[in-house]
Amino acid sequence: MSDQPQPNQTTQLSTGRLLLFSLIFIGLTAAGLYLVYASFADRTLSFDWRLLEPLALISALGLLLVYFVSDGLRLYFTLKALGYSISLQALSKLVFINLFFSNVTPLATGGGFAQIWYLQKQGVPLGRATAATTLRTLLAVFFIFGLAPFFLLFLPALQGENLISDLGQTLAFFIFLYLGFFTLLLLRSHWLIPPLDGLLWLLQNFTLITPQRKRIWQFKLRREMLRFAFSFQTYLKGSPLWIGLSIFFTALFLLSLFSFPALLLYFLDYEVDYLTSLGLLVVTTFIMYFAPTPGASGISEGVFGSFFSGLVSGGHLLLVILAWRFLTIYLGMLIGLGVLQKDLIQRWKPAP
Template sequence: MSKLYQRLAFLILLVAIISGTVIYFTVDIHTLSSLNFFKPWALLLVLICLAVGMFFDGSRLMHLVRISGESINFMQAVQVVFGNYFLALLTPGAAGGAFAQVMFLRHAGVPIGKATVLVIVRTLLSIFFLVLCMPVVFMAESDHLPWVSPEMLLSISAGMFILAGVTLWLIRTNLLIVFLRPLLKNASHSIRRKVFALYKDVRGGVILLSSAPLSMIRVFGESALSLLALYSMVPVLFLGLGVPVDLGHVMGRMIFLNFLLYFAPTPGGSGIAEGTFVLLFASDLPSGTVGILAVAWRAFAEYLPFIVGMYFTIRTFGQDFLAHHIK
């Protein structure tokens, strides 16, 4: 069996085990009666949220490519987006997602150097939006963090912004290399090579971010709309169950959850995503439904795009190519 099919089989087994476990430990005698109130129109609205999120994700990529001096059409951008979901779920830490994006951009005619920078910028924009939102989320959740005062939250938030700003300035001016060299002095040659290659790509991304400020503001706005549309699937599922929705509360926790998932070591954050969802929303939902909604959210937000991405990837590159490149 090729590595590709081994990874697919492992992923399917992992998802089945995690989903089954989450549902098994969260259902109770009230589950079926609660689900009887679910409104089918919510599923259609969830699909609309997914479509809107993917539209703005593809649109921002098109505009990013244009800023770099290249050009792709919307269909090519959509293939990049879905291809990212496919290989990200097949690899620990979503490492394959970046490779998939570079592959599709290269196939669309974007030079590999620019493609690598564009992928980094796309990720940086998403993380930057979440970082900007985190202070608001923490302040809104201050009642649930009694051991942290509002003043401390403001200090932490200010520190995050200052650190981010200083880091970006150091990268853009290339001064960060002064600190990297002594830190990596005793590291092996391969580690130094990988770190400096990553630094070079990140610096290229930062320079691209600052090369067209007005256009980048538009791209950042599309990033925000894309993420908010995707996160909106959860409050829609809440409404489907007839649960009153505090939109700020639910969206804030989804922002926090998705920020954590950027650092999850498992493929696509599997297990961590469902478990954290249960912890965050168990008290907001009818008894016995939080596990089912966690699995439903993952099915729409990750597994459906994964299937579409698998179709685009295999149709574009073929099974032999993937089998050769997936290690």
């Protein structure tokens, strides 16, 4: 009898892991919401039916459409600049698969790996799939990391903010580290090979990996570095139209993402300056990049509550957080889970 797992066993295993990751995400989210409830919301929560009025729902659906479509198109045009294309059906699946995996894995890495796997199924080579997802992320990182220091220094709502005062030096260090790493990755990727070789040597020296494993990883790291460097050069030599559209839809995606709280506050009749709301979300998202928890769960709710507690009444604060996270994260995750489960079922469905 074969020792290989049967299709139904593999499906159960995959489902079990996804369920575990999802429960961790839910638990950390609940902890973050309770922190906001106890520390910033005066232990009050009230629902406001104004968020379900027809105009509010239509506006939210319109912004959601821009959010999801621009998320897909920023990857689509990055792929086009690299000389590859995928169907719109596959693209729509990629959007929601990324939303699910990036929010149930620490540091949002899982979404990229899942998209690379799915792109390979669509005929995109590993090197180009890796480059496309990495470049897509880098474009967003440069927008966010370019804007965050400006808002940290000059946005009135953040002046005197205790959280920023406590984390100021740490945030400055991570800005330098992130931008420095990505600059080297883009412009001088071969410079990263010696430090990575040194890291593998240390892992072998402390018997954390075997010499054979070290050689395998060393080969793979060098190969992927060279592939990425070549793909980035290909991206820069691509059609200016595709490059411009990839940048444009990245900016549109981020603008729609940062606009959800302003939309919610508008329909709750709060007179909050749009630039203030946008700036607070830029800094919140910036901090979320360093959160070790899956999808920044718990931390995102706490940071949002800290920043907006002076602008929103205690009774509405948790409501706004839940609505914001539902529109930008929870809804996409639920759709992504459905898409993933459907693909798993089709993959392991016995042939007739």
